[in-house]
Amino acid sequence: MSPGDSVKTTVVDTFRAKAEAVNAIVQEVPSKAAALQYIVDVCASKSPAEILADEPDAEQGPPGPNNMPTRVKRIVAAPELDDADFATLSAACEAKGFICLRNGLRKHLAGIDVGVSTGILGVAASGTCMVNCDKEDVRLAGMICEIHVVFLRKSTIHPDLPSIASQLRQRIGEGVTYTTLISGPSRTADIERVAAVGVHGPLELHVILLED
Amino acid sequence: MHEAPNSLSDYRKQIDSALQDDFLRRTLDTFAVAYRANRETIFKEVDERALINQIAESRDKACQRMEELFIQFREKAEKLGVKVHRAATADEANEIIARIARENNVKRVVKSKSMTAEETQLNERLLKDNLIVDETDLGEWIIQLRHEGPSHMVMPAIHLSRYQVADDFTKVTGTKQDTDIQKLVKVARVQLRRKFIAGDMGVSGCNFAIAESGTCTIVTNEGNARMVTTLPRVHVVIAGLDKLTPTLEEALTALLVLPRNATGQRLTTYVSFIHGAGECQASPNGKKTLHIVFVDNGRTEIARDPLFSQVFRCVRCGACANVCPVFRLVGGHKMGYIYIGAIGLILTYFFHGKDIAKVLCQNCVGCEACKNVCAGGIDLPRLIREIRSRLNDELGNDTQAALLGSVMKSRKLFHSLLKFAKYAQKPFTGGTQFQRHLPAIFLGKHGFKALPAIASESFRDRWESIKPIVPNPTQTVAIFSGCAQDFVYPEELEACVKVLGANNVAVEFPFDQTCCGLPLEMMGQRKTSQDVAEQNVRAFAAGKYDAIITLCASCASHLKHNYPNLLEGRPQVLAAAKAFAEKVTDFSSYVHDVLKLGPDNFRNSGEKVTYHASCHLCRGLGVKEAPRALIASAATYVPCEEEEVCCGFGGTYSAKFPEISAQLLEKKLLNVSATGASRLVVDCPGCVMQLKGGVEKQKLGVKVTHISELLAENLKR
Numbered sequence: 015m016s017p018g019d020s021v022k023t024t025v026v027d028t029f030r031a032k033a034e035a036v037n038a039i040v041q042e043v044p045s046k047a048a049a050l051q052y053i054v055d056v057c058a059s060k061s062p063a064e065i066l067a068d069e070p071d072a073e074q075g076p077p078g079p080n081n082m083p084t085r086v087k088r089i090v091a092a093p094e095l096d097d098a099d100f101a102t103l104s105a106a107c108e109a110k111g112f113i114c115l116r117n118g119l120r121k122h123l124a125g126i127d128v129g130v131s132t133g134i135l136g137v138a139a140s141g142t143c144m145v146n147c148d149k150e151d152v153r154l155a156g157m158i159c160e161i162h163v164v165f166l167r168k169s170t171i172h173p174d175l176p177s178i179a180s181q182l183r184q185r186i187g188e189g190v191t192y193t194t195l196i197s198g199p200s201r202t203a204d205i206e207r208v209a210a211v212g213v214h215g216p217l218e219l220h221v222i223l224l225e226d
Numbered sequence: 227m228h229e230a231p232n233s234l235s236d237y238r239k240q241i242d243s244a245l246q247d248d249f250l251r252r253t254l255d256t257f258a259v260a261y262r263a264n265r266e267t268i269f270k271e272v273d274e275r276a277l278i279n280q281i282a283e284s285r286d287k288a289c290q291r292m293e294e295l296f297i298q299f300r301e302k303a304e305k306l307g308v309k310v311h312r313a314a315t316a317d318e319a320n321e322i323i324a325r326i327a328r329e330n331n332v333k334r335v336v337k338s339k340s341m342t343a344e345e346t347q348l349n350e351r352l353l354k355d356n357l358i359v360d361e362t363d364l365g366e367w368i369i370q371l372r373h374e375g376p377s378h379m380v381m382p383a384i385h386l387s388r389y390q391v392a393d394d395f396t397k398v399t400g401t402k403q404d405t406d407i408q409k410l411v412k413v414a415r416v417q418l419r420r421k422f423i424a425g426d427m428g429v430s431g432c433n434f435a436i437a438e439s440g441t442c443t444i445v446t447n448e449g450n451a452r453m454v455t456t457l458p459r460v461h462v463v464i465a466g467l468d469k470l471t472p473t474l475e476e477a478l479t480a481l482l483v484l485p486r487n488a489t490g491q492r493l494t495t496y497v498s499f500i501h502g503a504g505e506c507q508a509s510p511n512g513k514k515t516l517h518i519v520f521v522d523n524g525r526t527e528i529a530r531d532p533l534f535s536q537v538f539r540c541v542r543c544g545a546c547a548n549v550c551p552v553f554r555l556v557g558g559h560k561m562g563y564i565y566i567g568a569i570g571l572i573l574t575y576f577f578h579g580k581d582i583a584k585v586l587c588q589n590c591v592g593c594e595a596c597k598n599v600c601a602g603g604i605d606l607p608r609l610i611r612e613i614r615s616r617l618n619d620e621l622g623n624d625t626q627a628a629l630l631g632s633v634m635k636s637r638k639l640f641h642s643l644l645k646f647a648k649y650a651q652k653p654f655t656g657g658t659q660f661q662r663h664l665p666a667i668f669l670g671k672h673g674f675k676a677l678p679a680i681a682s683e684s685f686r687d688r689w690e691s692i693k694p695i696v697p698n699p700t701q702t703v704a705i706f707s708g709c710a711q712d713f714v715y716p717e718e719l720e721a722c723v724k725v726l727g728a729n730n731v732a733v734e735f736p737f738d739q740t741c742c743g744l745p746l747e748m749m750g751q752r753k754t755s756q757d758v759a760e761q762n763v764r765a766f767a768a769g770k771y772d773a774i775i776t777l778c779a780s781c782a783s784h785l786k787h788n789y790p791n792l793l794e795g796r797p798q799v800l801a802a803a804k805a806f807a808e809k810v811t812d813f814s815s816y817v818h819d820v821l822k823l824g825p826d827n828f829r830n831s832g833e834k835v836t837y838h839a840s841c842h843l844c845r846g847l848g849v850k851e852a853p854r855a856l857i858a859s860a861a862t863y864v865p866c867e868e869e870e871v872c873c874g875f876g877g878t879y880s881a882k883f884p885e886i887s888a889q890l891l892e893k894k895l896l897n898v899s900a901t902g903a904s905r906l907v908v909d910c911p912g913c914v915m916q917l918k919g920g921v922e923k924q925k926l927g928v929k930v931t932h933i934s935e936l937l938a939e940n941l942k943r
Contacts, residue, residue, distance in 0.1 A: 032492060066419040080412045120507050123423045123457070139271065140493035150456065150505045157452050175478045175493070182499070183474050186439050191306075191504030192456075195497040200449035202411060203489065204365035204383055205391050207257055210411040213364060214418060215449025215496070 025138045026223065029171050033141030036198030037211050038219045049222045050099060053163055054106045056220065057090050057128045063160050067124040089122055091115040091155040092130035094146065103130075119154040129159030129216070133166035134193075135181060136221075139174040142197040143221060144182070148190045156196070162216035164196070169226045230563050230574075230582035237560075237585045238885065244556040245885055249387050251555065257384070258554045259868070264490030265545075265599070271492070277483050282603040284476045285539040289529050295437040295470040296520060302440030303518060306502025311519045312467075316346035316577075319521045323348060323429065323462055324355055326517050330460045332357065332426040336418075338444070338451035339363040340431030341379055341542055342464045342521055344564050345577055348429070360421045362450040364414045371398055377558030379544040379566050380488045385557050418450070428454035432465035433484070433541070434477035435518070441501045442518065443477050445484065445494045452496060459509040463500075463518040467525045468538040480541055483601040488543040524576050533612060537576070539602025540569050546596035546606055551872045552589055555889050562586065568596040568606035575613045580620055587613050589883060591876035591890075592748060593841035594783075608788070614750030627749035630878075635754050637740035637761065644680060644713045674888035675919030678714050685716035689735050692720055694727025701772040701820075702732040706762070706785065706810070708778035709741045710911035718911060718931075721938035722777055722813055728941055729821050738765035742781040747788070748878045759792045763803045774809045775816050777934055779910035780877065783846030786810045812843060813934055814909055818852035828860040828940045835861040835936065836903035838894065838917060839870040840910035853909050853933055860940040861905070867897040875916035891920045898928060905929040907936050 030040045043049045062085045064078035074083035090107050092100060093116050100116060107114035112127070119126070131152065133143035143164045147153035156162050172178050185193055200215030211217065231237030244250065288295060300310040313319035327335065335357050337343065349370070352359045361370040365382035369375065371394045376382030383391070388405045395403040395413045403413055430451050434443040442463050444451045455461050471477050485491040506514035528534050547553045547567030562570025563578050563586065571590060575583035587610055596606045618627065634640050685707055703726065711719045726733050739762050746755035762785070766774060776782045786807045793803040817823050835857050843849050857863040874880060874890025894917070898906050906921070906928050908914050918930040 036491075036495070064416075066416050067423050068420075080409075080416050082416055124419065137493075142493055148504060150507055153452070153456055157449065157456065175481055176475070179475050179478055182478075183439075186441055186474070186499065186501050189306075189502070191500065191502050193499045193501075194452065195493065196495065197491075197493045198495050200447065201495055202364045202448050204363070204368070204381060204448075205386075205407045205410055206253060206388055207260075207381065207384065208388075208407045210408050213411055213415060213448035213450070214362065214422070214453055 025171050025173055026168050028138040029136050029141055031141070032139060033198065033221055036141055037201070038141060038198045038221050040221045040223060042223045044225070046099065046224065047102070049165060049224060050103045050106065052222060053090060053092070053103060053128055053130055054110060054112070056161055056163065057088055057107070057112055058110055060127060060161060062086070062088055063125045063127040065124045069122065069124040072124070085127065088112040089115060089126040090128045090130070091119055091126055091151070091159065093117055093119070093149065093151040093155055094132045095130065117151045119151045119158065123154070123158055126159050128161045128163060129155035129157070131156045131162065131164045133164045133170065133221070134185070135178060136166050136171035137175055137178060137195070138171050140197050142195050144178065144193060144195050146190070147192045147194055153192060157215055159216055161218045161220060162199070163220045163222060165222050165224055167224050167226055230578075231585045234585055234588065234882070237589075238883070241556050241560055241883070241885060244560050245889060247557070250385050250557050253384065254554045254557060258548070261490065261548045265486065268486045268490045268492065272482055272486070277479065278601060278603045281480055281483060281541070281601055282536075282539050284472070284479070285602055286536065288470060288472055288476070289468065289535050289538040291472070292467055292470060292526065292529050295472060296467060299435055299437040299440050299470060302437070303502065306440055307513065307516065308440065308503055309517045311517060312522065313519055314522050316521065316523045319346045319464065319519050319523070320348050320351035322519050323464065324351055326460065326462055327352065327355065327357060327427055330427065330515060332460060334421070334425050335359045335427045335429060336421050336425035336454050336458060337361050337366070337429045338431065338446065338454040339366050339382075340429065340464055341565065342431055342466050343429060344376060345466075345523065346464070346521060348464065360418070360425075362418050362421065362454060363446075364411065364448060367414060367418065368394060375559065375564060377566065378547055379542050381544070385559065422453040422457045425454070425458040427460040427462060428458040429462045429464060430454050432463045432469050432518070434471040434480065435465050435469045435520075436471050436474055436477055438473045439501060441474075441499050444498045444500065445481070445496070447495045449496060452498060455498070455500060457508065459506055460515045461517070463516075465518065465520055467520050467522055480601070484541045484543050487545040487599065487601045528576055534576070534609060536602070536604050537569065537572055537609065539600075539604050541601045543601050545599045545601060549595040549599050551593060551595065551874070551890055552591055552886055555886055561589065568610065569604070572606065572609050572613060575617075580617055583613065584617050584621060587617065591872055591874065591879045591886075593872035593876065594845040595841070595872070598845045611747050611750070614748070615752040618750040618752075627751055630749060631746060631751035631754040634741055634743075634746055634751075634758060637738070640740065644709070645684070674884065674923065675891060675916060676922040677919060678915050680713055681716050683716065685712045685719045686735070686737060688716055688720065692723060693735070694723055694733055696727055696730055696732045698730070699732035700730045702734065702770065703773045703775050703816070704734045704736055704766055704769055704771045706739060706742070706766075706774050706776040706781060707735070708776060708781040708911065710915060711777055715911050715914060715932070718777055718914070718934050721932065721934040722775065724938045725817060725934060725941060726775070729823065729827075731821070734769060734771070736765045736769065742784050744780055744784040745877050747784070756792050756796070759789050759803070760796060760799050763789065763793065763799050763806045766806055767802045771809060773811045773816055773820065774806065775811055775813055777813045777909070777932060778912065779812060779840040779843035779846060780912055782810055782812045783842035786847065812847055812849055812909065814843075814853040814856055815847075815849050817937065818856055823859070824855065825859045827942055828937065829942055830859070831861050831940050833861045833905055834864050834901070834903040835905045835907050836864045836866045836898060836901040837869060838866065838873055838898070838906060838908045838913055840908060840913045841872050843909045844870045853907075856933060856937060857907055860936055864901045864903045866901050868893075873913050873916045875912045877912060880916065887916070891916055895920050895924060895926060899926060903928065905931065905936070907931060907933045909933050
């Protein structure tokens with residue numbers, strides 16, 4: 015192991031610790047294929063998404079925890095995957111009876127099960143992922159889902175916020191209209207300062223750490 | 227919207243009702259303690275002071291370039307398809323936004339949290355046009371349902387219980403709601419999702435408007451801002467001109483402090499950078515209609531003010547409220563108009579006018595807890611004092627303050643009045659140190675503590691007989707006595723003189739010194755305050771002293787930090803004032819750091835002694851270790867819970883807001899009692915007055931003394 019490796023390990027460890035501190039679930043997987051399988055497994059093991067608003071075409075199952083009807087056909091959205099990965103994921107979803115979407119998320123604003131995003135980079139000090147959300151469908155995938163899965167390459171994890179300035183500036187300079195730093199699932203403490211996760215955004219955030 | 231108090235008595239009635247709100251008291255109490263601990267932990271990972279200085283410096287520079295940054299931002303943003311507006315007033319901002327809604331045929335508006343929109347009272351304006359306006363931040367939604375204003379800048383519904391929220395949610399949904407908080411949060415998730423979807427126009431605030439690129443940065447936790455800025459076809463950003471930030475780096479630096487200070491988070495869940503009008507499938511042309519409305523509302527004028535421009539270092543984190551002992555007691559609705567906490571008292575004056583501010587800005591005890599945690603290092607207590615002074619100029623003096631001012635103009639008159647009081651009080655003291663027999667009706671709300679009596683012989687009258695003879699002194703110091711010790715507690719000074727004399731320090735007492743002037747400052751009597759400052763500087767100018775020792779933390783902090791500022795306009799004494807301030811040293815620091823006295827110099831009495839850290843010592847002067855080490859040298863030091871929280875004295879404050887002062891004292895004494903100590907040691911005669919009075923009134927049997935007395939009693943010979 016070279017000294018560089020040990021430094022990297024430390025940054026990854028810090029990232030994991032800080033992300034977990036804000037209720038993110040951090041997983042390491044050996045390959046892209048395993049990461050895609052993870053999405054299918056997560057979707058299969060969760061309770062079906064609640065339909066929070068009118069969606070006439072959606073087949074409705076029994077009420078969920080908030081007394082809203084649930085989806086009979088679960089939805090996974092992964093607008094950013096390349097053609098090959100999307101085909102793999104789509105096939106695996108189909109086998110389970112899930113819908114796998116690349117676009118058209120506005121039809122499902124009432125809520126989907128899993129949304130997949132690609133992290134541009136990570137920030138270890140706060141357990142943060144910078145996600146691409148220039149395209150509306152990509153952004154929506156991370157907003158309207160119950161579980162948000164973010165792929166993040168270990169080599170892209172930076173130590174702290176100031177150290178991402180040049181990369182962020184570069185993105186902005188390239189005309190990216192919307193970039194978000196995400197640390198954990200949506201949260202609030204607005205009632206009696208009691209922490210609660212899952213307000214308007216995802217109920218859970220899973221960060222999948224990938225080797226290069 | 228809550229009403230601003232018209233008069234002090236009106237305000238005190240409001241405060242009384244807040245003090246009787248047990249839920250509010252309990253919540254804010256728990257919060258204050260938890261916040262302090264969380265904040266300390268979360269700041270260990272960064273260099274807090276260095277970051278605060280960096281933020282202060284960069285925001286000051288940005289403020290000076292406000293105009294230039296606005297032009298730069300507009301140029302960049304307009305190239306990205308954004309329409310940039312500038313509103314001179316709050317009304318104008320509201321009109322612009324109402325017009326945007328009209329021109330875009332908007333029916334429904336969804337809002338994410340914006341203090342600037344609260345400042346302009348945007349919702350009321352939009353409702354006039356029959357628009358449906360929904361707040362989507364959970365706390366903001368709750369208070370909107372209740373037709374209230376925010377009671378905290380970050381946690382707008384902190385004054386409400388889960389039961390109240392459940393009732394409100396039951397009303398709005400027409401279904402009985404559980405009081406479980408996790409479930410209540412989900413009610414908002416369910417109810418508001420439809421609103422996001424149906425919204426035609428989203429209104430958001432903006433934490434940093436980055437000029438170099440024309441980018442808006444929005445910081446949130448709940449994810450509502452991303453909904454508001456994504457789903458509707460129109461997005462309007464409302465931002466104060468002070469949000470203009472030159473570069474991305476400054477925004478990232480501020481982000482290291484803002485969430486830590488606001489909620490004890492390393493970073494908020496979401497930080498979004500919106501850079502121009504992006505894709506929007508709800509728009510006919512597939513593109514978002516994006517407007518940014520910059521609000522001036524007095525900001526360009528404040529930016530030109532050499533002292534007040536520092537208010538633009540504020541990042542709206544709310545920390546000044548989180549640590550404020552008064553906020554903790556009365557809550558946000560009584561601690562600002564729209565903006566809350568120390569910064570709220572200041573911004574109320576600028577954004578909402580002197581009539582609304584005149585009473586509210588009196589409610590600062592001056593403990594400096596806010597200054598100590600401010601993300602931009604704003605000297606909040608000083609700015610509040612300054613506003614009081616301006617209000618006195620603009621609205622006329624209140625009688626009490628004016629009377630104090632005219633008496634204090636002359637040292638001789640002031641001191642003769644104090645001596646006269648000594649005789650006048652005789653029938654009431656029964657020869658004790660307290661005014662025991664003052665008729666209760668005369669005491670009114672001051673009955674929570676026994677009031678001290680004027681000493682039979684002041685320190686200045688005793689001086690010739692107690693002056694130590696030191697043949698070969700290692701140092702020569704002068705005593706700055708302050709009024710309380712000169713006339714009420716001369717024994718504290720005597721003890722100090724004894725300790726110094728025994729350690730080969732020659733002591734002098736310049737007779738022309740008078741009150742330090744802090745009470746005058748607190749009451750906005752600027753001119754007289756400058757006059758007494760000048761008199762004191764002159765009184766000490768002749769001597770060659772190694773240090774000027776004061777046993778009063780409040781005097782020390784005022785002499786050291788405020789004199790050079792106060793006398794800036796008087797060049798004939800300014801240099802002397804700076805030299806004077808340089809030499810001012812508090813008693814504990816002098817004894818511990820300069821004389822280096824420690825366990826070898828004192829007998830350890832073994833007495834259990836606890837400590838109250840005076841605001842102006844631990845924060846005003848940053849002295850923390852010296853007094854505690856000295857106590858441990860002469861006795862057994864037993865730490866007290868919340869040792870550094872204000873005792874409620876605050877000089878003239880305790881007379882103005884006796885109800886609050888009494889509550890702070892009560893809390894302090896509970897903590898003191900819990901230590902089981904037989905003595906409470908303090909570094910400030912003001913705190914001694916408050917604490918001794920409280921202990922006497924409640925018959926707690928705890929001896930309250932100045933630290934000088936503890937040391938003098940246990941001096942080794």
